[in-house]
Amino acid sequence: EPVRMKVRLVVNGTPHELNLDTRTSLLDALREHLHLTGTKKGCDHGQCGACTVLVDGVRINSCLTLAVMHEGDRVTTIEGLGTPERLHPMQAAFVRHDGYQCGYCTPGQICSAIAVLDEINEGIPSHVTERLDGAPELSADELRERMTGNVCRCGAYSNIVDAISEIAGSRA
Ligand code: FES
Numbered sequence: 001e002p003v004r005m006k007v008r009l010v011v012n013g014t015p016h017e018l019n020l021d022t023r024t025s026l027l028d029a030l031r032e033h034l035h036l037t038g039t040k041k042g043c044d045h046g047q048c049g050a051c052t053v054l055v056d057g058v059r060i061n062s063c064l065t066l067a068v069m070h071e072g073d074r075v076t077t078i079e080g081l082g083t084p085e086r087l088h089p090m091q092a093a094f095v096r097h098d099g100y101q102c103g104y105c106t107p108g109q110i111c112s113a114i115a116v117l118d119e120i121n122e123g124i125p126s127h128v129t130e131r132l133d134g135a136p137e138l139s140a141d142e143l144r145e146r147m148t149g150n151v152c153r154c155g156a157y158s159n160i161v162d163a164i165s166e167i168a169g170s171r172a
């Protein structure tokens with residue numbers, strides 16, 4: 001017998017109250033209950049990053065977490081970042097640099113990329129930073145390391161790093 005629970009999520013600024021089977025992942029809550037299909041399901045077990053969203057500004061794989069664990073949290077998906085008429089700067093950079101081919105990984109890449117720049121700004125170390133034993137800097141190696149959780153089966157990696165570098169440069 002499935003157990004159901006109420007959970008309130010603020011998704012892209014809009015409060016929602018859902019009554020969910022407690023086993024529902026945050027990804028399925030977004031896609032199947034809120035019909036926000038911009039967030040993609042690649043592997044459904046934490047290996048591809050296609051499902052990356054921001055929860056209270058921090059990136060997570062939404063397939064790996066239960067929706068009911070996010071009572072009251074603020075979730076941002078690709079739909080909340082920009083629209084075709086008014087792209088988020090990171091979306092515009094992906095377009096300028098051809099940072100995608102099929103586009104399946106792109107919403108996750110963009111959510112991840114936005115969080116990566118915040119992590120670097122906040123001085124949160126990565127493996128590269130730890131090896132260098134210093135503050136994070138905006139090198140291509142640093143960006144590649146931090147983006148390893150986002151797999152692109154089309155191999156658009158170098159263009160993705162170019163897009164993020166451009167935005168990183170304009171923030172620095
Ligand atoms: Fe979540 Fe692949 S769908 S990591």
Ligand code: FES
Nearest residue numbers: 101103152153154
């Ligand atoms: Fe096709 Fe990345 S653009 S998987």
